[in-house]
Amino acid sequence: MRSNEVKNRTSTDVIKSLRLITAIKTPYLPDGRFDLEAYDSLVHVQIENGVEAVIVGGTTGEGQLMSWDEHIMLIGHTVNCFGGSIKVIGNTGSNSTREAIHATEQGFAVGMHAALHINPYYGKTSLEGLISHFNSVLPMGPTIIYNVPSRTGQDIPPHVILSVAQSPHLAGIKECVGNDRVAQYTMGDIVVWSGNDDQCHDSRWDHGATGVISVTSNLVPGLMRDLMFEGKNPALNSKLIPLMEWLFCEPNPICLNTALAQLGVVRPVFRLPYVPLPMAKRIEFVAIVKEIGREHFVGHKDVQVLDDNDFILVSRY
Amino acid sequence: MRSNEVKNRTSTDVIKSLRLITAIKTPYLPDGRFDLEAYDSLVHVQIENGVEAVIVGGTTGEGQLMSWDEHIMLIGHTVNCFGGSIKVIGNTGSNSTREAIHATEQGFAVGMHAALHINPYYGKTSLEGLISHFNSVLPMGPTIIYNVPSRTGQDIPPHVILSVAQSPHLAGIKECVGNDRVAQYTMGDIVVWSGNDDQCHDSRWDHGATGVISVTSNLVPGLMRDLMFEGKNPALNSKLIPLMEWLFCEPNPICLNTALAQLGVVRPVFRLPYVPLPMAKRIEFVAIVKEIGREHFVGHKDVQVLDDNDFILVSRY
């Protein structure tokens, strides 16, 4: 189902060279539909601050809470509005091979530049099954594979990656297992992005990682740009660590969603099963913003604590 | 769910000015999925021959046989690949107001320039219901309303159009009822496109129609361009009438699908309930092509009769 004409088709090499990729937040209207105006503003700020690519509908962007038509629409929308300024990587992975194939075909058809693929979480499979799964989608275009055992319940071992790396479309690995694994891949000339913001400085400068697929860059894109582009900077890294620790005190994107609402750049709307952080943690965030400097964060309004009843939780949408 | 950033956003006035719009064919692979490479070629030829817009997933493009995710994907794909060269009008209409709203939001989000809306066929509704239906989608962007009682079982009377014409987004009407109705609208400064190829020459030059939404232009885009742009030309019109009559000897797009397969530009694959024309009619088409001149038709291969068993009919896809 490939097209001859896909505009802005991107080579795998271009994907391999990206250093700062944001797993972009999906903001919602009070009825739970996408708030595309807020989304456009978020992506715009990413571009202005030098972010090179976005993951659309990643776990951070809550792809797991989207219907597939919403998901593909958001990829197509992002390509259509911003595809000339930033690379668009669609999270078209699934624990169902059928769904991964269908979504990836559709994502490339609407112009995404690369696909992000996860191993089959929850249902899991054998190592041979993993290889079959990835090989079902790799022929379609540039691909990043995402390894996050704390979510999937199953590590993708290096020999599986080596097997699928025979495809010229494998751009690299988003790796969350730690810097030893990162180094193991980069020594073998496999491109790696850190999937852990608090490790990414060391991954990049000490272990050969090309960059990061970041949650934190939703909040401080300029500082994350510095961290990935301007050379080793332990001082900046240390300055950001408290923010990063706060950001992962609950399963992501709970903290990010809360923070962006406090910064006034998204409506305080949560799709269940996500719920906002409690008051005490929101107060902490205000202090963290002041410590790092409001000017480094996205948005222009004062950071707020918000009341519990400012938040809207939606379960039917 | 509107975005601030939609690229190539088109004013209603631009849509109103279009003279030649093709209701583009959707070609299929042998398993019934879209054949995007063939599709891209079809659109490409339309652009080269001066066609100004395409209807994606119209009745000609078999939107009625698509799942909505396929349909929106095809709109997004067309925008992404060709949106700078041709206007993309998504047929996001439905007999279900819910579906029409959802599809139209998604279509504009992925960048379509205008929507085509039908009155609720089959289920039908009251005139007040018609107005509510159209007013549910008109706020989203430039809109063409399609009146074809022979398909819907219900004429949209002029006073319904006058009511919804209060929206600045109403670009005009695709009207199939005939030239008296066309004249009635154009005298009232409502833009009309003929929905009947065999009437469109007279609609355009004698009754004030702006142009045509054409099936025939899938086959002879250059001649249809001449017919709509180069002034009154009854000789050309007469020359095309036998083709047009052949093209509607069975419910559209049965004949168009058969013809494009005979011209070698699409695979001979039909999604049921459409089936190819019988041999005798296919032989007729070869003669018509020779009479008009192969060079005026799309594609470069010799026109063929094809055998019955060249055709593939798919019911699960």
Place this chain on the structure above:
Amino acid sequence: MRSNEVKNRTSTDVIKSLRLITAIKTPYLPDGRFDLEAYDSLVHVQIENGVEAVIVGGTTGEGQLMSWDEHIMLIGHTVNCFGGSIKVIGNTGSNSTREAIHATEQGFAVGMHAALHINPYYGKTSLEGLISHFNSVLPMGPTIIYNVPSRTGQDIPPHVILSVAQSPHLAGIKECVGNDRVAQYTMGDIVVWSGNDDQCHDSRWDHGATGVISVTSNLVPGLMRDLMFEGKNPALNSKLIPLMEWLFCEPNPICLNTALAQLGVVRPVFRLPYVPLPMAKRIEFVAIVKEIGREHFVGHKDVQVLDDNDFILVSRY
């Protein structure tokens, strides 16, 4: 995908013998979801009054406004709750052969006793295409074919019916074209149900129809039972004609929906594109109920005119 075990599997002969079939209304909650409690009550009253079968999600039940999962769920629900007391006929027809196949497989899998199939409305097809369409679904189980050119824009001619009648699963035809057509079929031993309430008495007693697929029986099931079972009764028929004429003064089910709300048996909730009848027609209905006798109508509350703002119209659900 047939099962060995489907409970209550019904022979085509049993379907052929049904005289009174109600195209049952689907009631809604204020948010537009199904109101299953109200639905169960409606079906219950049908059973108590001797109705022998229901069409689930017909045009009256607004199948055209359902997602397929809702539609199949409602069929399964009806079978599960009432399948021992009344025959459940799922309207699993579609203008897309793929959808008709998928829905019909699922409907029989959840236990429906027969399928209702329409010819491809709106998209239409050739006569050969019609035959292919029906033959794609007939092998699955007992089938009624529905001919209603005023909705579909295309009459199913008798020779198409004769062709598909070679299948032992064809139970018969729901025919709306008139009593000459009814007689033509019944003389050829093809079972017919009238699809027009105002003609059904004559169809049944003068033209050989087996019975009726009725809208009116939603309101006065007992009287419709008398009309179909107790012999020729022009007096009763005349008494009901004003109700039937009122009931079809706008495209069905607009009037039925309004009437059931006025009778207090469903919430006054409309899914667009349907909107309630205006006040003047609602006042008429109250008079009609009084003329025929409130006790013959479903429900126990006083019939009400209702205020315009009692009605809730939903477009997203």
Place this chain on the structure above:
Amino acid sequence: MRSNEVKNRTSTDVIKSLRLITAIKTPYLPDGRFDLEAYDSLVHVQIENGVEAVIVGGTTGEGQLMSWDEHIMLIGHTVNCFGGSIKVIGNTGSNSTREAIHATEQGFAVGMHAALHINPYYGKTSLEGLISHFNSVLPMGPTIIYNVPSRTGQDIPPHVILSVAQSPHLAGIKECVGNDRVAQYTMGDIVVWSGNDDQCHDSRWDHGATGVISVTSNLVPGLMRDLMFEGKNPALNSKLIPLMEWLFCEPNPICLNTALAQLGVVRPVFRLPYVPLPMAKRIEFVAIVKEIGREHFVGHKDVQVLDDNDFILVSRY
């Protein structure tokens, strides 16, 4: 959306009393659709051997590879065919609260007797989010909560269970964490089913578990019946341990799928990402069957090794 009429509605107490529940396999046709005839036979054998309930579309039944309409159809089908003989528990859980709500409403509407709910795998959430998630579905009917951190990446801690146990609909917990956790619950009068076949004997007889939700009972339902009903039997347990170990040598249901194909009761069709066990493991299974005795296993054909190319792997279906 609850109904007044749901047939066979089951009290939570009845669900609490079930000792042997099979997580039933879903068999496929060569094109990947459900093989309902094979499915019916599998359920039939379960009933004959005294199994009291089935989980439909669990991880064993590959609910994660179903579209929701398939999944609800299979629940409705099972209720319709077997609901009088065996309890039908639908796995209507999801990591999306919206999907869990929608599927659970539909499942109860088509007559399932209880729902199985998982915590949000992969996307995960906070403990407060977990409670909100479960409380969104508990009002709908009898519910079993499933805790399997090796698949979900997140343990459901006991205080979350205690919180949601305030609902009268909580039937109990399918617990995979081990017998200490089992004992902790049963001492607090919370019903537990073991989710680990190799521990279930001890869970049942030493730690207060009510029974097991079993994979092994797909193969040897009668022996599992003995294990759960006939008192402590370490000899039988020991006899079954090699089978159980073999059955979980790869992520379930890879081994079960392979075994049932070898026993000749399902076609050797796998939906990716599942792939069959290699030859060596299949040979092992033949030996295990002979050791335990063919007569204790489902089916009547000789157990076979099968060739690699007997297996069909489907990725589009």
